[in-house]
Amino acid sequence: MSIDKTSAAAQDEHAVENPEAAAAAVTAVDPRLLVREQGLAGYLGEFKRKMKAGELGSLPVVLGLLIICVVFQSLNSNFLSAQNISDITVTMVGTGMISVGIVFVLLLGEIDLSVGSISGAASALAAVLAVNQGWPEWAAILVAVGAGVAIGALHGFFFAVLGAPAFAVTLAGLLFWLGFMLKVLGENGTINLDSDGLIGKLTTYFFADVAAAYGLAAVVVGVFFVSSFLGNRRREAVGVPSRPLSDTLLRTGLLAVVSFAAAFMYNQYKGLPLATVVFLAFLIATDFVLRRTAYGRKIFALGGSVEASRRAGINVTAVRISVFAISGGFAAIGGLFLASKIASANQSAGTGDLLMNAIAAAVIGGTSLFGGRGRTWNALLGVLVIVSIQYGLQLESIAEPVKYMITAAVLLTTVVIDSITRKTQKTAGRA
Amino acid sequence: MTAPGSSGAPRIRQPRKLGAGRRTEIPPKSLHNLPPGQAAKEMVHVSATPVLALRGVSKRFGAVQALTDVELEVHAGEVVALVGDNGAGKSTLVKTIAGVHPIDEGVIEWDGKSVSISRPHDAQNLGIATVYQDLALCDNIDVVGNLFLGRELTRRGVLDEVEMERRSRELLTTLSIRIPSVRIPIASLSGGQRQTVAIARSMLGAPKLVILDEPTAALGVEQTAQVLDLVERLRERGHAVILISHNMADVKAVADKVAVLRLGRNNGVFDVRTTSQEEIISAITGATDNAVTRRAARSTGEVSK
Ligand SMILES: Nc1ncnc2c1ncn2[C@@H]1O[C@H](COP(=O)(O)OP(=O)(O)OP(=O)(O)O)[C@@H](O)[C@H]1O
Ligand SMILES: [Mg+2]
Secondary structure, rough: OEOOOOOHHHHHHHHHHOHHHHHHHHHOOOOOOOOOHHHHHHHHHHHHHHHOOOOOOOOHHHHHHHHHHHHHHHOOOOOHHHHHHHHHHHHHHHHHHHHHHHHHHHHHHOOOOOOHHHHHHHHHHHHHEEEEEOOOOHHHEEEEEEEEHHHHHHHHHHHHHHOOHHHHHHHHHHHHHHHHHHHHOOOOOOEOOOOOOOHOOOOOEEEEEEHHHHHHHHHHHHHHHHHHHHHHHHHHOOOOOOOHHHHHHHHHHHHHHHHHHHHHHHOOOOOOOOOOOHHHHHHHHHHHHHHHHHHHHHHHHHHHHHHHHOOEEEEEEEEEEEHHHHHHHHHHHHHHHHHHHHHHEEOOOOOOOOOHHHHHHHHOOOOOOOOOOOOOOOHHHHHHHHHHHHHHHHOOOOOOHHHHHHHHHHHHHHHHHHHHHHHHHHHHHHO | OOOOOOOOHHHHHHHHHHHHHHHHHOOOEEEEEEEEHHHHHHHHHHOOOOOEEEEEEEEEEOOOOEEEEEEEEOOOEEEEEEEOOOOOHHHHHHHHHOOOOOEEEEEEEEEEEEOOOOOOOHHHHHHHEEEOOOOOOOOEHHHHHOOOOOOOEOOOEOOOHHHHHHHHHHHHHHOOOOOOOOOOEEEHHHHHHHHEEEHHHHEOOOOOOOEOOOOOOOOOOOHHHHHHHHHHHHHOOEEEEEOOOOOOHHHHHHHEEEEEEEOOOOEEEEOOOOOOOOHHHHHHHHOOOHHHHHHHHHHHHHHHH
């Protein structure tokens, strides 16, 4: 029996050559097969099955975000103000970008502890080149991000080729690139950036025209609808189960509500922030790469089973190195956003709780620490939770120690959920 | 292909020159004993050059000499059962052919030409599909994704999920494989369902040689029968099959030849129709090494004269 890749007429061929088997499969329907009912009952049924199988996805974090909003809003009515939300979504981009890279690494079931230091080193490098050496800022940005990618690839080399544990390699990286940053910054320790320059504008520029935010929302919703619709039409044409139109409309509707609400809210304050646009663009691009390309499939495969991937002909070494390079690249990009926010590169860049927040954001958002499960959107959700807690506590003037403790509690809860999910999936699978 | 005691190189190659490699194993008189249908089938399977031939293959894992000087030939349209006790080296042999563990010594011939298989990709490109004993599926990826793992279909650089799903459904239907949905992760399938997915996976992409390492070990009665049917269909379509099994009934049911491995070495190749189960078992256990050797030597001797 073989299905050759080119034969579009394969179906007929099999039907002819193997009529009894095909007939048997059609007539004898196993009553336990998952045939999704239409409409609301279908949603509920699928939801229940997913809960049972432990596929919680982003549900806990979305619930968590709702709780955070309700609690802080009831404590202080400024929490959900346009200004506060705009601030939160701009501030979170630096950590969020780093967290996107972490999601890639976590998908492999590995960890990258060097991202904080890489982000600091990249911002220092960009500042030295742009301010001290007088390079154009775009060139400094390119070199800084390129350096991040190269550093990540170097870590990946030690891990994938030489077989050193990623934990240890990136721990060494954490120290080394911290030292590198301090050396690059030199005596003064702080380099102020031109706040009207390209890097400065990353977090200070807003598209003030109301049309910008609404236009972006409309484009996003439109593209989503058209691609879902065309995808479904193609599935129908080929005879593969597709979503009913009502399903597509419901999803599009939900997306439209969220997008236009956000656009409306941004327009109440300074307009659509450039930082948010860039972050969204990276999220959409990375999600596309992970879920729609063969390369992304390889990353998931490695997270599921390295041996199975190797036997399937996947170049394990190359994928591993590339993932650490991506992580380094996003760390550098995040570093530039963080530097932009404070309009300088200084000695404390990339230190403190940055690393932990970036990892926590990925995990809180629903990315599994055990590899093979997660999406880059998790980084957005997770970092939203962390930064919202920070801002909420700041409004209440609750001090740092409590912030750490609450973030820790949130992280622990998520990790426990992740572990339980994994256990349920295992028992569900082996039953 | 050769039984111990008759492993001289000229004797291995001589039958191939005659263009009847498949038949040399069968003493002429036994052909007359076959029912007419089977004898006719016999003729169809004859092919001059084996699809795959191993010559003096050895493999060592540190201190363990897993394979020593192993010989094996598989022809198109032929099912060769590979049997042996636990730890005999069957899975290791499979993995050397599949490129998971490259061989240390010896030669692998594909269609009569010596090839080097150092990566799984090499084996795939030749047309070797393998179902491993330890399955090698990704728990976190759905059925469609696993079926196409490492050879995803793309459309303008983007995964063509629709086409992959269509072909998956078609394949599973043709193989009468029933699973709850092609879009649930492998983790939520039962052991037997996973096994059928792994087997289906090997059928994609028109392989010339299919290797099944204990494919029925985890299966129920009906599924076992289906897999055996499948093996027969593969043979009818002219694929070469290597089937590893501890179940002598399965082996007797579908195999043409039985190659016995013992402690990493060849311990005889038998024709299924003319050899009793007891003889195969004693070759596996080594209990009556000499009798087996004598008998095998006798029958090969008859042919080459
Ligand atoms: N990756 C490995 N590293 C070291 N030794 C190995 C490895 N794989 C197999 N071996 C050794 O090689 C020998 C043959 O093992 P193999 O798995 O091929 O046996 P088998 O015939 O398939 O047995 P079973 O019937 O139990 O599946 C064993 O002694 C085993 O310990
Ligand atoms: Mg084995």
